[in-house]
Amino acid sequence: MAFEGLASRLQNVFGKLRGKGKLSEEDVNEALREVRLALLEADVNFKVVKDFVAKVKTQAIGQEVMKSFTPGMVVIDIVNKELTALMGGTQSKLARSNRPPTIIMMVGLQGAGKTTTSGKLAKLLQKQNHRPLMVAADIYRPAAIKQLQVLGEQLNVPVFTMGDKVSPVEIAKAGVQHAKDNGSDYVIIDTAGRLHIDESLMDELKNIRADIEPDEILLVVDSMTGQDAVNVAESFHKQLELTGVVLTKLDGDTRGGAALSVKAVTGCPIKFAATGEKLDGLEPFFPDRMASRILG
Numbered sequence: 096m097a098f099e100g101l102a103s104r105l106q107n108v109f110g111k112l113r114g115k116g117k118l119s120e121e122d123v124n125e126a127l128r129e130v131r132l133a134l135l136e137a138d139v140n141f142k143v144v145k146d147f148v149a150k151v152k153t154q155a156i157g158q159e160v161m162k163s164f165t166p167g168m169v170v171i172d173i174v175n176k177e178l179t180a181l182m183g184g185t186q187s188k189l190a191r192s193n194r195p196p197t198i199i200m201m202v203g204l205q206g207a208g209k210t211t212t213s214g215k216l217a218k219l220l221q222k223q224n225h226r227p228l229m230v231a232a233d234i235y236r237p238a239a240i241k242q243l244q245v246l247g248e249q250l251n252v253p254v255f256t257m258g259d260k261v262s263p264v265e266i267a268k269a270g271v272q273h274a275k276d277n278g279s280d281y282v283i284i285d286t287a288g289r290l291h292i293d294e295s296l297m298d299e300l301k302n303i304r305a306d307i308e309p310d311e312i313l314l315v316v317d318s319m320t321g322q323d324a325v326n327v328a329e330s331f332h333k334q335l336e337l338t339g340v341v342l343t344k345l346d347g348d349t350r351g352g353a354a355l356s357v358k359a360v361t362g363c364p365i366k367f368a369a370t371g372e373k374l375d376g377l378e379p380f381f382p383d384r385m386a387s388r389i390l391g
């Protein structure tokens with residue numbers, strides 16, 4: 096299960112705090128040292144950990160906490176609150192254009208789960224009575240177009256393709272027009288990914304963005320890759336001004352670093368959490384629920 100290591104370590108630290116009737120400053124310091132180590136081991140960004148612990152400390156070490164009847168619980172509450180804030184505080188919802196269709200551009204490295212997540216998002220929108228259209232703008236990965244078509248068939252969601260001989264910019268533009276002509280209220284554009292960030296990929300994505308002016312640019316990142324996921328998010332955000340992040344593979348044994356750092360490092364909210372290879376594995380991301388899950 097995701098976050099298992101982090102969750103059990105934090106629960107261990109808090110178990111000790113909870114048991115104490117009175118807390119000394121040293122008790123709090125000791126607990127926060129352990130929290131710090133647990134977060135670093137979970138691959139949370141170093142600076143994020145430092146700021147986080149400092150914030151908790153200023154609130155936890157004070158007369159009011161020490162004098163309360165259950166100081167351990169108060170400290171745990173502070174950690175919970177700060178963990179929630181770290182991940183964005185409140186839920187960040189998917190944009191909805193008041194001049195439909197709402198255009199969503201999916202970007203990310205190859206293998207992150209972009210195509211699968213496009214299908215999952217189409218399914219989620221379909222469940223909310225929307226009429227999504229998926230657009231196959233990844234003309235480089237040989238099976239990508241077919242993969243999207245198969246997903247479309249499974250979901251009964253239309254897929255717009257122009258094969259792999261037309262430029263992705265043209266495909267995206269024609270796809271949006273197709274959505275308008277056919278009454279689709281959401282367009283999900285599956286763009287190409289590479290194994291690494293490179294300039295020509297970014298240029299192409301920038302061209303698509305300039306042309307279709309998407310309401311959302313969602314970066315799909317593999318949460319199993321921890322710090323790397325955060326670095327990828329930072330680079331994409333600098334170049335493309337992302338509007339949100341989707342964390343995939345949260346079903347795996349991810350240590351949690353990406354989920355806990357990506358918002359703080361990039362300023363870009365996590366909008367969805369994806370699990371599993373099945374198409375119903377996409378949920379809006381709720382920072383408070385995730386924090387509670389980690390803290391047990």
Ligand code: GDP
Nearest residue numbers: 205206207208209210211343344369370371372
């Ligand atoms: P793309 O190259 O970014 O389009 O990635 P794909 O959508 O083709 O996904 C790459 C692999 O990851 C596939 O085998 C997917 O089934 C798998 N995958 C995608 N999302 C998830 C997820 O949330 N959890 C798990 N366990 N696997 C996923």
